[in-house]
Amino acid sequence: MARKAKPKERPTAPRTEAPGRSLAWVQGLACGALVAMAPGFAVLGGVLGAPSWVALALDRAAGRPVLRSVALCNAAACVAPVRAFWAGGHGLDAAWAVVGGPLVLALAWGAGAAGWALAEVCPLGVRLVLEAAAAARAVRLRARRAAVAKEWALQD
Amino acid sequence: MAALPDAIAVDPARPLPGAGGGLPACAAIDRRATGPGLMALAVPAGLSPRARPLADLPGKPIESLLLPLGLATAPGPAPGARGQYVICRAPPGPALAETPGPWPEAALLDQVLRPAAAALAALAALGLTHRAIRPDNVFRPAPGQPVTLGAAWAAPPAMHQPAIAEPPYVAMCLAEGRGDGHPADDVYALGVLLLCLALGEAPLIGLSPDAMIRAKLAHGSFDALTAGRRLPALLSDLLRGMLAEDPDHRPPAALLADPMAARARRLAARPPRRAAHGLRVGAEPVGDARSLAYAIATAPEAGLRALRSGATDLWLRRELGDSALAMRLEEQLHLRALPPAEASSAAEALLLARAVAILDPLAPLTWQGMALWPDGLGPALASAPPDRQRALGAMVAAETVAAWGEARAQRADPLPRRAEARLWRGYLTQPGAAGGMRRLIYELNRLLPCASPAVAGQAVAQLAALPAALEAAAAAPSRSAAGPVDREMLAFIAARQELGAAPPPETLGADGAPTPETQLELLARLQARLHPVPLPALAGWLAALAAPRPSEWRNPARRVALAAQLDQLATAGMLAPMLAALRDPSALAADATGYAAASAECAQLDAALAALAEGGAGRAASARRLGQELAVGLGIAALTTVLGMALFG
Numbered sequence: 152m153a154r155k156a157k158p159k160e161r162p163t164a165p166r167t168e169a170p171g172r173s174l175a176w177v178q179g180l181a182c183g184a185l186v187a188m189a190p191g192f193a194v195l196g197g198v199l200g201a202p203s204w205v206a207l208a209l210d211r212a213a214g215r216p217v218l219r220s221v222a223l224c225n226a227a228a229c230v231a232p233v234r235a236f237w238a239g240g241h242g243l244d245a246a247w248a249v250v251g252g253p254l255v256l257a258l259a260w261g262a263g264a265a266g267w268a269l270a271e272v273c274p275l276g277v278r279l280v281l282e283a284a285a286a287a288r289a290v291r292l293r294a295r296r297a298a299v300a301k302e303w304a305l306q307d
Numbered sequence: 308m309a310a311l312p313d314a315i316a317v318d319p320a321r322p323l324p325g326a327g328g329g330l331p332a333c334a335a336i337d338r339r340a341t342g343p344g345l346m347a348l349a350v351p352a353g354l355s356p357r358a359r360p361l362a363d364l365p366g367k368p369i370e371s372l373l374l375p376l377g378l379a380t381a382p383g384p385a386p387g388a389r390g391q392y393v394i395c396r397a398p399p400g401p402a403l404a405e406t407p408g409p410w411p412e413a414a415l416l417d418q419v420l421r422p423a424a425a426a427l428a429a430l431a432a433l434g435l436t437h438r439a440i441r442p443d444n445v446f447r448p449a450p451g452q453p454v455t456l457g458a459a460w461a462a463p464p465a466m467h468q469p470a471i472a473e474p475p476y477v478a479m480c481l482a483e484g485r486g487d488g489h490p491a492d493d494v495y496a497l498g499v500l501l502l503c504l505a506l507g508e509a510p511l512i513g514l515s516p517d518a519m520i521r522a523k524l525a526h527g528s529f530d531a532l533t534a535g536r537r538l539p540a541l542l543s544d545l546l547r548g549m550l551a552e553d554p555d556h557r558p559p560a561a562l563l564a565d566p567m568a569a570r571a572r573r574l575a576a577r578p579p580r581r582a583a584h585g586l587r588v589g590a591e592p593v594g595d596a597r598s599l600a601y602a603i604a605t606a607p608e609a610g611l612r613a614l615r616s617g618a619t620d621l622w623l624r625r626e627l628g629d630s631a632l633a634m635r636l637e638e639q640l641h642l643r644a645l646p647p648a649e650a651s652s653a654a655e656a657l658l659l660a661r662a663v664a665i666l667d668p669l670a671p672l673t674w675q676g677m678a679l680w681p682d683g684l685g686p687a688l689a690s691a692p693p694d695r696q697r698a699l700g701a702m703v704a705a706e707t708v709a710a711w712g713e714a715r716a717q718r719a720d721p722l723p724r725r726a727e728a729r730l731w732r733g734y735l736t737q738p739g740a741a742g743g744m745r746r747l748i749y750e751l752n753r754l755l756p757c758a759s760p761a762v763a764g765q766a767v768a769q770l771a772a773l774p775a776a777l778e779a780a781a782a783a784p785s786r787s788a789a790g791p792v793d794r795e796m797l798a799f800i801a802a803r804q805e806l807g808a809a810p811p812p813e814t815l816g817a818d819g820a821p822t823p824e825t826q827l828e829l830l831a832r833l834q835a836r837l838h839p840v841p842l843p844a845l846a847g848w849l850a851a852l853a854a855p856r857p858s859e860w861r862n863p864a865r866r867v868a869l870a871a872q873l874d875q876l877a878t879a880g881m882l883a884p885m886l887a888a889l890r891d892p893s894a895l896a897a898d899a900t901g902y903a904a905a906s907a908e909c910a911q912l913d914a915a916l917a918a919l920a921e922g923g924a925g926r927a928a929s930a931r932r933l934g935q936e937l938a939v940g941l942g943i944a945a946l947t948t949v950l951g952m953a954l955f956g
Contacts, residue, residue: 214935216935216936216938216939217935219939219942220935220938220939220941220942222942223939223942223943223945223946224942224945224946226946227942227945227946227948227949227950228949230946230949230950230953231949231953234953262945266938266942269937269938269941269942270934270935270938270939272934272938273933273934273935273937273938273941274930274931274932274933274934274935275930275934276934276937277929277930277931277933277934277937278926278927278930278931278934280930281926281929281930282923282926285919285922285926288915288919289916289919289920292912292915292916292919293912293916295912296909296912296913296916299905299908299909299912300909302862302863302864302905303861303862303863303901303902303905303906304857304861304862304863305905305906305909
């Protein structure tokens, strides 16, 4: 009786964790540490930086261009509140006091909205410029071709 | 040919009746001197004068002969057209045809035979023949004076000879196709002239040429012409020799200058075999081999039937008793082996031509009921109506002359005949406008005027006269839109062989006529070699036609400039600079290079335009990427500004 051949064991690739997953763990730990150690900063960052967090959640494009634009503009609007928070003792009360100001909140969120608007409008503007340049070049090329064809009686 | 002095002019308004021996003649004026009067003999339209006598005879010291002085052109009988004229001395008196009554023997010997024989001997020494000895072309200044032979140079040889004056093998030919013949044929004609003068009238009056030929063949020329009439003994002996059937048996002209010596020359010739019962071929029965050959030549269908049926063979063996001739006929023609169904008309005609040559080695070349000597083919073709011309063309294409020469090899070497047969066939079958029937006609008629409509009526027989004639034609308002050189003129130019190789077929248009540029090239060469004087009208004509071709000159502006340059050069009248401008190699190369560069540039521009048209998606992607980067940049700028303001107050 012939012996059954043992099935050949396939080499299995070592399991590797996705790099984003450990980063999420690190971020979670950092956020937890921030909430535990500096709850004022966490409140301030969480409320004023809400547009950036929304963009972080929604922007799935490569390089996250909308997130970068929103975050930069949002950050620019948060510089003054952060200074006021720091000058007010940088406690939880001070944080609530800062974020309670409607103007501060509107400015920070408006800046985030402006960043989103820039990320949407700038490509349109650039597109307009490129199309205009292409049209102008086509006109020049056609003129040159017509001149050469006329000089040598070439057919179109 | 000797150039005719400018001082000699033709005066067509002063006709000279009877001076041309049957050809129209008029006075010619020599402004230099007051010597003997001149006359101009009109060359028949569509025919060529005799080239060799016109080239060899002027200036030769030959007495008793109206020598040619040269060839001239003058207004001809047709209105507005010029014709060719042969200039020679005017006859010294009236023609012998106008002299009534029989001549005494002594006068015939002293005043006719001796001077005429001396002239014929001089001609024979030059390798020439007269071929126009007849009563209306022999002249006498006054009674008792020696006669002068008339001119015989303006028409093909023996063309105007009556059948009585020629031996049967010449009389049966087409009038234009009798050829230069042999000096002995002149002796025969002189014998007939002597006989007519001795009798006081022409014998065989009232007989048709065909009947005359049959009578001469059946009874021999002397017996047929004298018909038992009494002649002086000396004259009778002389005429018997002069009218011998075989030209080799006739006394040479030099010997006739001494009639007693000529009389003493007797050649024993075997009398021809005669059959007891005749063989009917065609209309009448024949009784000897030569008459049979003549009957086959004149009635080819009946002759072919007689040959195929074996009747000829039987008759030759049983009735004529000439088995050797019958065997030779069978050996050469293989009549029994020839399947009748496969024989074409050309093959049948070839067979008949060979049969005639075997039966009668003296006979001329025969073809489909026609007879001619090979050296008479040129005038016969030139004067033939289209259907006869086609028949003669088929004869040339079948190289019949070679077959005929081989069938009568005992009379003459067949090799020259074979060579000329191949040469003629080559001209006829040569492709392109430089070949064909017209080329053959011009080859065989060296002084035949060009029949092209561009120079019609100008009697241009030599290439040297062509540029001036074309200059005159170019000035006329009715000039052709296709240019001066057509197929006809191309054949004429090619036949004169002054330009070497004929234009290649790719330089010819759809109708076989040369393109304007080829015309310009041909005529520029002609002008440079033969007529180096300005031809402004012709140059203008060619400049209008030979415009730069778009397929060769690509740049329109350059074409316009070149056309203007051609017009400017045309005013100078020289064709070679025009051709050089039209074929300037450096300008052509520059034009071709520029065209290639322009084509490449256009292709590049087309590709760029296509890329622009198809690049919308790419530009959109680039715009999105650049726009987002721009937004990020603006965000960085805002953040940097705010941070700076926070840090520095």
